[in-house]
Amino acid sequence: MRQILSRLKGLLLTIILISSLMLSLNEGDHEGLLHLASGGSEFSSAYLFLFFIISGAVAGRFVARKLNQPEVLGELLFGVIIGAVLFQLNFPEMILLRHQQETQAAVEIMVKEGTSLKTALESIPTIDEREKESLLKIAADEKYTHYDLTIKSILLFSNLGVLILLFLVGLESSIEEMIRVGRPSVSTAVTGVVVPSLLGTGISYILLPDKSFSLHLFMGAALSATSIGITARVFRDLNKLQLPESKIVLGAAVIDDVLGLILLAVVTGIVKQGSIDALSVAAIFGKSVLFLGITLYVGSKFLRQQIKIAAILDNRNLRLLFPFALLILLAWISEAVGLSGIVGAFAAGLIIKEEYFNEALKDKERSVKQVIEPVESIFAPVFFVLMGIQVDVSAFANTTVLGLALLLTIAAIFGKLVSGVFTKGLDKKVIGIGMIPRGEVGLIFAGIGKSIGVLDGNMFSSVVIIVILTTLITPPALKWAFDGYDSRNKT
C-alpha cells in the first residue's frame, strides 16, 4: 500500500509539473520572445506529440500482446482512439492532419497565384462547409506555422518509419530469393490488380447507373493498390518473413506499385483525353524496370567493394550509417522515377548482405539488423499510430455512403483474396489476406479523382471507409491464417 502511494506520488508530481507548465504556456508575446531568445526551437510541440505517440504505441502494443493479436493492431487502434478524441476536442493539429491534401493544395495555389492563404483555401472546392470553416480559422491563427510544422515533423518520422520497416523486411530476404518467387509474385500482383478493379467498376456501375463511366473507372482503380506496410509489419511481428508465401506477397507488392502507376496513367488518360496514352505507359514501365534493374545489378556487383571503401573512411558506425544512407538514397531515386519510396527502401534491404560488413570490418559483434532495429522501434510506430489517427470515424455515420462502401469493401477484399489463385502448392489464404490492405495509394487515386472533378465527397468517403476496414481487418485475419498454417504444418 505504502509502495503504491509512493509510486503514485511520483506520477502525481510529474502530472502536476506538466500541467502547470502547460498552463503557463500562453502568456503572450513576452513569453514568445524569451522562448525564441533561449534558442527554444520551433519543434517543441513536435517533441511533445512524438512523446505521446511513442508512449501510446508502447501501451497499444502491450494491450495487443495481451489479447494475442499482432502488435501493429494495438498501435493502429491507439491511433484511432486518440485521433477521435483529439478531433472531437478540436485540436488544430488534428484538423490539419486530416486535411493535409487540401491544405497542401491551398498553399500551392497561394504561392502560385500570390494570393493570401485564406483566399487559396476558399478556392479549394470539395471540402465540406463546416470543416472548411475550421480550416479557415486555423489558417488565420497566429500559431498556424507551428501547427503546420508539428504535423510535418510527425509526417517525416512516419515516412522514415515505413521506409526503415521495409528496409528491414528487405534485409531478411535476398535478390536470389525474390527472383525465385518472381513468377507467382507477378501472377499474384496482376490478379490482385485486375479482379478488384473490375469488381469495383462493376459495382459502381450497377449501383450508380446515372453517373459517368469515368467515375466507375476511378472507383475501380482506387481498389487496385495494396499497401504493404501493414502486412510487412505483421509478417515481422509474427516472425513469418522467411515463408515463401511472405516472399511472394512482398514481391507482388513491388510489382503492384508499378501496375498502380500504369493504371493511373491509363485511367487519367481515358478521362482527360478519351484515350490511353501509350507513350507515358511505356515510359513508366521503362523507368521502373530500369531503376530496379540497375539497383539490383549495381547492388550485387559493386556493393561489397563500396562497403569496403566506406569502412576505410569510417568504421565506427558503418553498420548503421551505410545502410541508412543507402536506404534514403534509393528511396529518393525510386520516388524520382515515380515509384513509391518504400520500393527503394525494400531494394536497399535486398541488396545489402550482412557478410559484406563482416568482411569489411572483420568483426561480427552486432549485425546490421540488430543495429537498425532499435532505430525502427522509434520511427515505425509513428507510421502506424498516424494511420490510426487519420481514420475518420464519422465517415461511418452517413448511411448511404456506408452501404456503397461496404459493398465495395467486400469487392476489395474478395478481389485480393483470390489473388494467390495461380500460385501452386502454397497457402493461398495467407497470400490473399496479405494483399488485402489498401492505404494511401487508394486515397490518392480517389483524391485525384476528386481534384479533376470525377468523384464527389460521398465517393471519396467510401474509399476512406474501404481503407479503414481493410487496414483494421488484416492484422487479426493474418494472425488467424497463420495459426491455421502452423497447426497444419505441425501435424
Added chain:
Amino acid sequence: MRQILSRLKGLLLTIILISSLMLSLNEGDHEGLLHLASGGSEFSSAYLFLFFIISGAVAGRFVARKLNQPEVLGELLFGVIIGAVLFQLNFPEMILLRHQQETQAAVEIMVKEGTSLKTALESIPTIDEREKESLLKIAADEKYTHYDLTIKSILLFSNLGVLILLFLVGLESSIEEMIRVGRPSVSTAVTGVVVPSLLGTGISYILLPDKSFSLHLFMGAALSATSIGITARVFRDLNKLQLPESKIVLGAAVIDDVLGLILLAVVTGIVKQGSIDALSVAAIFGKSVLFLGITLYVGSKFLRQQIKIAAILDNRNLRLLFPFALLILLAWISEAVGLSGIVGAFAAGLIIKEEYFNEALKDKERSVKQVIEPVESIFAPVFFVLMGIQVDVSAFANTTVLGLALLLTIAAIFGKLVSGVFTKGLDKKVIGIGMIPRGEVGLIFAGIGKSIGVLDGNMFSSVVIIVILTTLITPPALKWAFDGYDSRNKT
C-alpha cells in the same frame, strides 16, 4: 589497375544513374501527378539532402582524423564548403536556410494579417536588397513548399541531433557529480557572462560613440551566451567527459542558459521601458529553478520505479524507447519554461542511470549508451554540418564590419577565457576555452536587437562573424589545451 577500373565502373554507373534521374525529374505536371499517385512523399528532397549531409560528414570526419583534429571540425568545415558552393549556385534551399528568421517572420505576418506571402516578405525591413529579391523569387516558385519542407526536415534532424548529443553527455555524468562542481560552475558561468558583456558594451561604446547606449547594451549581451554543442562534442570526441574541468563547463553551460534568459529580459526591459522588469526576471529565475529542481528530484526519487513499470509494458527496446521518450519530454518542458531544449535533454541524461535498466530488465546485454550512440551518429552530424552550412563567408568581405567584428571577437574570446579564474586547482585553460563557442543564442540576441530596431545590418553581421570564429577556433584550441593537459598529467 584492373581492380581500380572495376571499382570505378561501379561508381560511374551509380553517378550515371543518379544524374540521369535528376535530369528526368522536371517533366512538368504529369510527372507530379504520378509522383503523388505512387504515394511519393513530399519528403524526397529531404532524403537526398540528408544523404549528402550524412555522407559528407563521414568524409569530413575522416579528413579531420587524418589531420589529428577533433572530428567535429571536419563536419563543420565540410558544411562551410558545401554551404558556400550551394549558395553560389543559388540553391533555393540554401537561400531559405540562411534566411530562416526572415522567412519565418514573413510567414507569421502573412498568417496574422491575411496578406500574400510576397507582401509579407516585402514588409520585413532589414534584409539587404539583392537577397530580398532572391527570397521573393523563391517565395513565388511553384516548388516553394517543397523547399520549405526540405529545410524544416533537416532542421528537425539537426535539433534532435544536438538534443541526443547533450543527452549522451548528461548520461556520462550524474546529479551527484554536477552538485559537486556546483560552486565552480556558478563562478565560471557568472564570470563568463559578466566579463564579455562588459567588454562588448565597452568596445561598442568606444568604437561607435554616436550610436545609442541600447545598441552597446545589445552588442554586449550578444557576447554573453556560450553554445555548449561544440564543446560537448569535442569532449566526447576526445573522450574527456570524465574530467572535473569538463563537468564544470557543462554545469556552467546550464547556468549560462538561465543567466542568458535573465540578461535578455533585463536588456529588452531597459530598451523598451527604460527600466529593469524585476517581476519577469524573478519569474524566469523561479521557473528555471523549479524545472531543474523538480526534474532532478523526480528523477532521483521515482525514475527507478517508472522504468520498472515501463519494463512490464514493453521490454524489447526499453533501453532506447524510455530514454528517447524522456529526452524529448524534458526538452519540451524546458523549452516551455523558456530554457533551451538542450538543458532538458542534458537533465534527462543526468537522471538516467544504467543500473535502473539492468535491474528492471535483468540483463546487461547492451547499455543505454551503446543503444543511443548509433542513433546519435545519424542525427548529431546534421547539426554540425548545418552549423557549417549557415556560415556566410561573405560576411568577411565588408572591411568596416570586419574590423569591428575582430575586436569584438577578441573580447568574446578573452571574456570567456578568464571565466575559469575562480576555480581552484584545475586547468583554467581547458575551462576557459570550453566556454568560448557562441552560437544560435548570440544570433538570436542580435536578431531581436535587429527586429526592435536597435541593431543595424552591419552590427548583425559582426555577431555572425563572432559566432563563426569562436565556433571554428574552439575544436583545435581545445585539442591543443588537452594535449598540454595530458602531457602535464603524465609527467
